[in-house]
Amino acid sequence: MSTDPTTVRAARLLISQLGLTPEDLMWVPTDLPTFRDYVPHVISASGTGSKRTYGTYWTRIIEAFGDKRLDEVTPSEIEGLMRRLVENRRIRRNDRGGHSVAEHLLAAMRAIYNRAINDNLLPPQHNPAGKVPKPRRRPTTRQSLGAAEVTALADAVTTSGHDTVLDTLLFRLHLETACRRGGALALREDDIEPTTCLIQLREKNDTVRWQPASPTLIASLLAHRQHRGNGKPSPEPLLRHRDGNPINHRRYDRLWERLGDRLPWVTARNVSTHWLRHTTLTWVERHYGPSVARGYAGHAHPRSDDVTAVYTKPTIADLATALAAYTGEPHPLSTTPPPAGGLPVFPILNPLQP
The missing domain is CATH 1.10.150 (DNA polymerase; domain 1)
Known part of the structure; x- marks a missing residue:
């Protein structure tokens, strides 16, 4: 039996007005939990x-x-x-x-x-x-810190607290690599590649990437692993307290509370670890461009009509070159030597001592 076209049109109009699709009509209700x-x-x-x-x-x-x-x-x-x-x-x-x-x-x-x-x-x-309308996201209040502010933070980190070696290591790790807090907490003892000075970061959206690190930071991470961990590569957490227990997010909370007590502007502006990420990525973007900054941050390459951009993503050598200039330390993968004397924005931080 053929279906009257008028009936079909009326049925389609009714389904549309109800906000349904033909697939919805195939759904069979069950006892809902x-x-x-x-x-x-x-x-x-x-x-x-x-x-x-x-x-x-x-x-x-x-x-x-x-x-x-x-x-x-x-x-x-x-x-x-x-x-x-x-x-x-x-x-x-x-x-x-x-x-x-x-x-x-x-x-x-x-x-x-x-x-x-x-x-x-x-x-x-x-x-x-x-x-339900999604709350409108507010503009972030985070921003890049100036050289004097970074230096003041570095001084406070290295001269306060009961474990300045650990805090200095954390501060340098974030300031140098611009990694997220979750990336630092996810670091494992086998995530250090000392020959080419790389660390493996596992961050949001299940991304895994290799990030250049300075010889000073690599040596400090290896010393940390030797004195507080297994002393060799393993899938165990890398960053630990003196008693060998892995750190968690509370370590960061206590660190910034202490820094806020010593530097009132930290509390007033709600400065946190993520501000170090803003600081580093801003510097990289200003000196090496958006493409290198995007790779340094571990961000996905944006979709665009520029097909050439697919072929011009930054390499690890590009990131290492930016890192060498930022820290003033040569890197084995850098294509050019760093400027003589380094840059004033990066303070002297050597957390090598166990």
């Missing part, structure tokens, strides 16, 4: 980074919606939970009005619904979290 039953499944299927970022928010979601089925929560309820978490947040040194709390809560809710849709528990159009 509650948030209490389903969120643990989401957590177990998520990566380490997602668990660290959204774990607290998934717990709050279970507390708020635990006994509700996945299809029973409305956009208004999600937005209400978002507002409550923002109002009751713990005020930290880097607080910016609870913007990150709202953003992370919404991302955690969307992750739940996206997985439920992929698991065919919900139709594609049923995502109430997608109907």
Whole structure:
């Protein structure tokens, strides 16, 4: 039996007005789990980074919606939970009005619904979290530090605290390589390549890359491994306290709290480790251009209509050349020697002592 074209057009119009697609009509509803039953499944299927970022928010979601089925929560309820978490947040040194709390809560809710849709528990159009406006991201307050500010930080790092060797090593690692805090914490004892002065960084979005490091930094990392670790390459964490336990993010928190006590402008401007990354990458961009700075940062090459850019990505030698100029130390992979005497922005930091 042939279908009347008028009926087909009317059906298509109705489906369009309902916000559906033909694929949605093929979805067969099942008995939906509650948030209490389903969120643990989401957590177990998520990566380490997602668990660290959204774990607290998934717990709050279970507390708020635990006994509700996945299809029973409305956009208004999600937005209400978002507002409550923002109002009751713990005020930290880097607080910016609870913007990150709202953003992370919404991302955690969307992750739940996206997985439920992929698991065919919900139709594609049923995502109430997608109907909640995403908080508008505010411009970052982080910026490059001046030479005098870097020198003041270096002086405070090397003359305060109960483990100045470790703090000096961390400070030089971030200032020299512009690595993220997560990249430093993920360093393993086998991530040092002393012959060509490279370290292997594992950072956000599961990226893995080799980054040039100065001979001074490489020697300091090897000495650190010898005195506080296994003394040889291994998959164990590299950066450790005096007692041999690996450091974590709290080491950074305590470091910047102490620096803020000694240098009031650190607290007033909320300076953190990431400011060192801004400082180094700004210098590299000013002296060696955006392409080298992008490679130095470990950023993906942007998509563009410039096909030539695909063939002109910076090499490790380009990064090593920029590093040599920045630190004033020759690098085995650098194509040109560093300027005589180095540059005033990079202070003398030698954390070699165990």
